[in-house]
Amino acid sequence: QVQLQQSGPGLVQPSQSLSLTCAISGDSVSGDTITWNWIRQSPSRGLEWLGKTFYRSKWNYDYALSVKSRINIKADTSKNQFSLQLSSVTPEDTAVYYCVRDRHRELQGGGFDLWGQGTMVTVSS
Amino acid sequence: DIVVTQSPDSLAVSLGERATINCKSSQSVLSSSNNKNYLAWYQQKPGQPPKLLIYWASARDSGVPDRFSGSGSGTDFTLTISSLQAEDVAVYYCQQYRSTPQGTFGQGTKVDIK
Numbered sequence: 001q002v003q004l005q006q007s008g009p010g011l012v013q014p015s016q017s018l019s020l021t022c023a024i025s026g027d028s029v030s031g032d033t034i035t036w037n038w039i040r041q042s043p044s045r046g047l048e049w050l051g052k053t054f055y056r057s058k059w060n061y062d063y064a065l066s067v068k069s070r071i072n073i074k075a076d077t078s079k080n081q082f083s084l085q086l087s088s089v090t091p092e093d094t095a096v097y098y099c100v101r102d103r104h105r106e107l108q109g110g111g112f113d114l115w116g117q118g119t120m121v122t123v124s125s
Numbered sequence: 126d127i128v129v130t131q132s133p134d135s136l137a138v139s140l141g142e143r144a145t146i147n148c149k150s151s152q153s154v155l156s157s158s159n160n161k162n163y164l165a166w167y168q169q170k171p172g173q174p175p176k177l178l179i180y181w182a183s184a185r186d187s188g189v190p191d192r193f194s195g196s197g198s199g200t201d202f203t204l205t206i207s208s209l210q211a212e213d214v215a216v217y218y219c220q221q222y223r224s225t226p227q228g229t230f231g232q233g234t235k236v237d238i239k
Contacts, residue, residue, distance in 0.1 A: 047230040109181050110222050111165040115174035
């Protein structure tokens with residue numbers, strides 16, 4: 001059974017960096033039809049896609065324009081996991097953060113079909 | 126950017142009755158290359174992540190009960206729960222994935238029991 005297990009702190013101080021990790025079991029972070037995403041959810045912003053990484057002969061990354069200057073997503077093939085780093089956080093970054101698998105939209109139908117359990121991250125001093 | 130708008134924001138339906146949620150996209154999500162609509166529906170229960178119900182606007186994901194159905198094309202879509210069960214109380218979201226690298230979600234529709 002494929003699972004995503006998130007880890008990382010639930011409290012981050014303003015201006016610091018938020019770091020979360022998503023461990024994958026039952027699938028490969030290097031899968032050639034899959035992308036690995038970070039999505040957050042807050043009452044004010046709803047469900048907001050932040051970025052993704054995927055392997056197609058080389059590692060690729062795409063980020064939402066809203067966070068592009070602050071975000072970094074990395075894949076670690078040795079641990080079969082991927083991570084999120086969001087720098088210079090403010091209280092507006094307070095949200096539940098999810099790691100999410102996205103299927104190939106032409107071959108497999110697309111859609112975010114597998115989600116981590118979610119991590120509530122609060123930005124506060 | 127494609128904007129996705131759902132209606133209504135909430136609805137209450139009696140057990141066993143039909144529930145209908147609408148989703149409108151500001152641009153067509155129909156792909157001319159394969160005639161597929163890149164529109165998904167999700168169900169989110171309290172304290173849980175969203176769960177994929179429907180992809181390609183009308184294809185049920187594995188294990189999804191057949192009382193859930195999706196329809197529509199282009200810019201207008203509908204999620205129908207044919208006979209509402211108590212376990213269907215949740216917030217439902219539509220999401221377009223025609224535009225990449227990111228798709229956009231609707232604001233959500235809360236479904237309750239009347």
